[in-house]
Amino acid sequence: MWRVPLLFKRMENIMSKLDDIHFGGGVKAFFDLPIFGRSRNSDPVTSHQAAAQVTTTSNHFQIILDALHKHGSMGKDEIAQKTGLEPNAVARRLPELQKLALVELTGKNVRSKANRLEREWKAC
Numbered sequence: 130m131w132r133v134p135l136l137f138k139r140m141e142n143i144m145s146k147l148d149d150i151h152f153g154g155g156v157k158a159f160f161d162l163p164i165f166g167r168s169r170n171s172d173p174v175t176s177h178q179a180a181a182q183v184t185t186t187s188n189h190f191q192i193i194l195d196a197l198h199k200h201g202s203m204g205k206d207e208i209a210q211k212t213g214l215e216p217n218a219v220a221r222r223l224p225e226l227q228k229l230a231l232v233e234l235t236g237k238n239v240r241s242k243a244n245r246l247e248r249e250w251k252a253c
Contacts, residue, residue, distance in 0.1 A: 143190055146229050189222045194231060197252035204239040204247040223250055
């Protein structure tokens with residue numbers, strides 16, 4: 130099991146890589162804030178509570194990675210079923226996770242909920 134401080138450091142690294150990939154580092158440079166921060170230290174407690182409830186990309190990444198580590202290789206529909214995320218959200222996040230070398234295709238196909246073939250993914 131991952132330790133919490135290590136997990137947060139890893140998520141910060143992932144978000145920093147995404148910023149570099151999609152925005153050339155512009156998000157962090159522009160705001161000079163952690164990419165996944167939704168509240169400031171000076172904000173009231175209620176702002177921190179609300180920010181903690183927001184499902185963000187980094188939350189999706191961790192939820193998907195946790196499911197793949199726990200359940201093994203799966204297609205996007207099975208990942209969505211096991212995590213409670215929308216299939217479209219999972220489909221958007223998997224290629225991003227692949228760019229970060231956190232997941233990869235197995236080369237196999239599995240059946241989706243609609244009985245169509247879809248690609249199978251695994252954690253790296």
